[in-house]
Amino acid sequence: MLEPGMTRRELAAAVAKSGLSVAALAALADPAAADAASTPFPAERQGSGMKAALLVYPQMTALDMVGPLQVLTGMGRIELNLVWKSKQPVVTDSGMPIVPTMTFDDCPKDLTVLFAPGGSAGTIAAMNDDAVLDFLADSGKSAKYVTSVCTGALLLGAAGLLKGYRATTHWLAHDTLSLFGATPVKSRVVEDRNRITGAGVSAGLDFGLRLVALLQNEQRAKSVQLMLEYDPQPPFRAGSPELAGKEISDPMRRSLEPALAMIRAAAKRSEKRRA
């Protein structure tokens, strides 16, 4: 029905006449997008054999996970699973309830990507949850890439997956990486062998694009970047403690003290647990 070399007008007329559904037309427009635009995680996306498990949990920071998820969706050709104890909705720190698509028990062992998002109180709770740590430790043994954004790195750490690795996390929690035997590195994305960790929340986009370059190639990553129009233009210069200045960053550091104490306690607990 659609032939190469048609003018816009001819094409529009052909589309109008086609009687095809919106979804069917979208499939003509971009097979990868239409792929993503059907039911959750359709079989076609499993073509490459690549599989990702993205941990979801109550009070996680939604954007930590949705940034990389959207980038991987743009890449296509990877099975994307949102994994939790059950398929009951989990309420994220933004109040948005997400429905997990797979349980820990059903998660395949031959993962291409294991991913942990961060958060604040919810992440500390997860660091003290043996079911979460067992899942991460077990899946992390065989996953091709073991990854995180933000304080998701502390979850990897509590599961024993960062010992001896360079890593990064949210700037507020950066120093605590050493509690898990990791070497904290100040960088937006840190790659050390098969561990890839991103800085706080919004770093999930930068992390995701690095991951696409590793899973496929730079050309594909650039293509996804353009589709997401990721040409960031923050209206303010305040995205790091250095840029924001002490007036903004110091109160945050101070308010974090009790959480840091809880992170230290969770680190100790997880160390004992693994011993």
Next chain:
Amino acid sequence: MLEPGMTRRELAAAVAKSGLSVAALAALADPAAADAASTPFPAERQGSGMKAALLVYPQMTALDMVGPLQVLTGMGRIELNLVWKSKQPVVTDSGMPIVPTMTFDDCPKDLTVLFAPGGSAGTIAAMNDDAVLDFLADSGKSAKYVTSVCTGALLLGAAGLLKGYRATTHWLAHDTLSLFGATPVKSRVVEDRNRITGAGVSAGLDFGLRLVALLQNEQRAKSVQLMLEYDPQPPFRAGSPELAGKEISDPMRRSLEPALAMIRAAAKRSEKRRA
């Protein structure tokens, strides 16, 4: 229990002794965060009287909405509602199912922010859905700010909300804004009176921070930016057609032809509908 001037060690000991729950400790650490970290959209967040309705719909682009949602969560003091026809989960283009928290029928009329996210096939379907257009047109009459990210602008346009306004959308659909009587402006975020529109997908972060500056002030926006560590460092320079070059952008433009035809058809239909 916690007193100013305690050392980290004293604080850690006090926390360990406190017996408080993680959530309660988080509340001490950061009242705004703890607020966000309880049940969805708790009453406390309604203190300011500000209310946002974020449209959700099948096959929407998840990140279009989650970027602004996370920024507004960081701002706090605003009631955030994910609005759809029913409270059945909607599956986004990333495959992630989101549970709407409010129906069109229950949505308050005195909104501070009405927001529409974009997508591809799902957005075109929504542009042809009278229930969606009625909800947007009706809510948009009284909302303090009428906003969108990405092709969410086409939904606002189809609802008649952009006629005579300057606006932006995803670069691929930019020209189509004129079909709705809007003036397309090439800018990351476009503000024209109470219409605020963002460019493609990832522009939701830049848009969200501008919105926080308007709803509260620049200091608060910078604070949120730091909490989200939004100091973007894309690994590639390919976030606009100019940066990516024709080799990457031209195939995308060509593959979009059928979708453009559908957008034109939806624009015509919506114009007739409003006449």
